[in-house]
Amino acid sequence: MKLSPNTALIPIDVQRGFDYPPWGRRDNPSMERNGQRLLAAWRQRGLPLIHVRHDSVHTGSPLHPSHPGNALREGFEPLPSEAVIGKSVNAAFIGTDLDLRLRRLGVDCVILFGISTDMCVSTTARVASNLGYRTVVVGDACCCFDLTDADGAIIPAETIARAHLATLRAEFAEVIDTDILLAAI
Structure with a gap:
């Protein structure tokens, strides 16, 4: 994998609120370790980094700004020089200035x-x-x-992740592992 020098790392919604109800069993217990490895490598090289945080508009949500779950997880807090984008919908580009920030940085x-x-x-x-x-x-x-699902059956997180990564890979994104990315930077 070859990366452009105009590449930004964007951690999305790595928040404490996902440890509260209604969220249930999750897959990938290595997510935090791998994400922290990415952050450390990015910071060490001084590459563009923009954090995204979900600021729910629903007051009962563990991701609402008034709830302690809105905070980023330990080890994912931004440094003072790093930007944080608050969003209230699923896409980090909707209702935010993320696209503008990336374009100003020359990110492709x-x-x-x-x-x-x-x-x-x-x-x-x-x-x-x-x-x-x-x-x-x-x-x-x-x-x-x-x-x-609609019939009340549980779809395991691992199945959901596999299907979504496959659809992203089919049309929207390259899907890689942490070690491959770290080797490329």
Whole structure:
């Protein structure tokens, strides 16, 4: 894998609120370790980094700004020089200045990871691709949760993650692992 020098890392919604109800069992216990490895490498090289945080508009949500769950997880807090974009929908580009910030930095490639694979990471990747960014999703630095289907059956998080990463790979993004990305930078 070859990266453009104009590449930004975008951690998405790595927040404490996902440890509260209604979120259930999740896949990928290595998400935090892999994400922290990415952050450390990016920071060491001084590459563009923009954090995304979900600021729910629903006051009862563990991701609402008034809830302690809105905070980024330990080890994912931004440094004073790093930007944080607050969003209230799934795509980090909708209702925010993320696209403007990236364009001002001359970014043409975005590297995405975070929570959750099937929701905000996937939606952001799809929009990034549609906006013309080379889009890379670090699959082993993402996680998602079990979901209930229309018949009441549980779909395991691992199945959901696998399907979403496959659809992203088919049309919207390159999907790689942390070690491959670290070797490329």
